[in-house]
Amino acid sequence: MGKYDKLYQHILMKQGDSNVSFGTLCKLLTKLGFDSRVKGDHHIFWMESVEEILNLQPLGTKAKAYQVKQVRNVILKYSLHLGE
Numbered sequence: 001m002g003k004y005d006k007l008y009q010h011i012l013m014k015q016g017d018s019n020v021s022f023g024t025l026c027k028l029l030t031k032l033g034f035d036s037r038v039k040g041d042h043h044i045f046w047m048e049s050v051e052e053i054l055n056l057q058p059l060g061t062k063a064k065a066y067q068v069k070q071v072r073n074v075i076l077k078y079s080l081h082l083g084e
Contacts (some may be wrong), residue, residue, distance in 0.1 A: 017065040022058040032080045
C-alpha cells in the first residue's frame with residue numbers, strides 16, 4: 001500500500017485529523033483529480049464534478065484539522081477514489 005493510499009485510508013477512518021502533512025494532503029487531492037492554484041499560502045482545489053471548492057492553508061507543516069474533515073466530507077459525498 002502506497003503513501004497516498006495510506007493517507008486516503010487514514011482520512012476516511014478519522015484517525016488524527018490534526019496529524020496530516022499539508023504537502024501530502026495537497027498531493028493526495030491532485031491524485032484524486034483536483035486542479036489547483038496557489039495564491040500566497042492559500043492552496044485552492046477544485047474539480048469539475050465537485051460543487052465545493054477546497055481552500056487549504058498550512059499550519060506549520062501540518063494541515064488544519066477542520067480542513068482535513070472538509071476533504072473527508074468531499075471524498076465521501078462524491079465517492080472519490082485514488083486512480084480515477
